[in-house]
Structures are given as C-alpha cells and as structure tokens.
Amino acid sequence: MKYKIALFLLLIFVLQSCQNENERRLAENAKEAKKKEKIFNNINKAWIFIDEPINEVSEENFRNWTEWREFLKEIGDKPRKTIGAFQKKSTAISKKAMALNNNIPSQFNQPQIKSRIAILITKIKMMDLFIHLNQIPDDKVAFLIGEINKELVSLERQMDKIVEKAKIPKEEGEADFLRMLDTTRAIPNSAPPLDPNLPRVE
Numbered sequence: 001m002k003y004k005i006a007l008f009l010l011l012i013f014v015l016q017s018c019q020n021e022n023e024r025r026l027a028e029n030a031k032e033a034k035k036k037e038k039i040f041n042n043i044n045k046a047w048i049f050i051d052e053p054i055n056e057v058s059e060e061n062f063r064n065w066t067e068w069r070e071f072l073k074e075i076g077d078k079p080r081k082t083i084g085a086f087q088k089k090s091t092a093i094s095k096k097a098m099a100l101n102n103n104i105p106s107q108f109n110q111p112q113i114k115s116r117i118a119i120l121i122t123k124i125k126m127m128d129l130f131i132h133l134n135q136i137p138d139d140k141v142a143f144l145i146g147e148i149n150k151e152l153v154s155l156e157r158q159m160d161k162i163v164e165k166a167k168i169p170k171e172e173g174e175a176d177f178l179r180m181l182d183t184t185r186a187i188p189n190s191a192p193p194l195d196p197n198l199p200r201v202e
Contacts, residue, residue: 039138040083043131046142047086050149051076057163058156065105071096083136090128097124107166112158120151 051072053059061068074096079085100117127144130137 036083039136040086042138043083043086043136043141046138046145047078048149049075049145050152054153054156055160057160061105061108061159065103067096067099067102071100083131087131090124090131094121094124094128097121108159108162110162113155113162116151116155116158120148120155123147123151 053062053072058068062072063069071093074089074093077089079089098121100121101114104113104117123144127141127148130140130144
C-alpha cells in the first residue's frame with residue numbers, strides 16, 4: 001500500500017513538473033515570436049529605397065546602362081510577409097550592386113564614380129550581413145537603409161556633375177595646356193641623387 005501511495009505521489013510530481021516545463025516553453029516561444037514580429041515590423045517600416053532616378057542623367061542611365069536599371073528595379077521591389085523574404089531580397093540586392101562594377105558607361109568610368117559605387121556596395125553588404133544574423137539588429141539594418149539611400153543620391157549627383165562639366169566648352173588652347181600639365185607631372189621634380197662612388201669632375 002505504501003508503495004502505491006509513493007508511486008502515485010511520484011507520478012503526480014512528474015506530471016506537474018512536465019506541465020510547468022511545457023508552460024515555460026510556451027511562454028518562451030510566445031516571447032520569441034513577439035520579438036521576431038517586432039524586428040519584422042521595424043525592418044518592414046524602414047525598407048524604403050530611392051528606386052527612381054533623381055535627375056535626367058540617372059534617367060538616361062536607367063535606359064542605357066543595364067546593370068543600373070536592374071539594380072534600381074531590385075531595390076524597388078519590396079518583399080512581403082516574412083523576415084526570410086527580406087533576407088532573400090537583401091542577398092539579391094547585394095548581387096545586383098556588385099554587378100554595377102561591370103560595363104560602367106565610358107563617360108562615368110572615372111575614380112569618383114567607382115569610389116561611390118564601392119561605398120554603396122560596402123553598405124549593402126553590411127546590411128545583408130546584419131539581416132542574416134541569428135539575432136537581427138533591426139536598428140542597424142534600418143540605419144544602413146538610410147545610408148544606402150544617401151549613397152545612391154551621392155552617386156547620381158556625381159554622374160550629373162560629370163555630364164554638366166562635359167557640356168562646358170573648352171577655351172582655345174585649354175586641351176594643349178592640360179596635356180602639357182600632365183606631361184610636366186610625369187617629369188620628376190628633382191634629379192636623382194648622385195652616386196658617391198663615381199668620380200667627380202671639379
């Protein structure tokens with residue numbers, strides 16, 4: 001009889017501890033789901049990219065530069081429903097950004113454009129890295145989206161400057177002067193040091 005009572009009490013204790021464990025697990029799952037929902041909502045709210053050309057030059061590039069057009073289309077297509085969709089979109093944007101280094105129109109194949117593209121790619125890759133972490137820092141992702149937009153505007157304005165500068169007519173002889181300036185830069189400013197072992201004529 002004592003054994004039956006002890007077994008019964010043990011069974012009740014085991015059932016009670018299992019129920020407490022299940023309740024704890026359910027509470028943790030609910031907390032995690034709420035946290036993920038908050039992260040999703042923050043990223044969803046911040047996910048607004050400048051996908052429209054801001055000036056005529058950028059519009060022209062949109063028509064003629066395939067990589068630029070595909071990149072703007074990719075950032076303009078906003079994902080829906082899950083954080084996984086944002087992660088896939090971020091990876092796709094990163095690939096399209098890398099492609100901007102290919103086939104840069106000759107007019108824009110200059111250091112100031114290449115450096116802005118490099119900065120844009122770096123910030124997009126950072127966003128892609130953060131959004132794929134187990135614990136997503138949604139505030140950093142949102143901040144980087146703003147930074148990417150700034151870099152897009154900077155790049156498009158630099159393209160516009162290059163086009164405007166090219167429209168300014170050169171004065172007579174300016175091209176020769178610039179060529180001569182480049183030639184003088186190639187000539188070293190000082191003569192090479194003399195070898196002390198060579199005999200000197202005095």
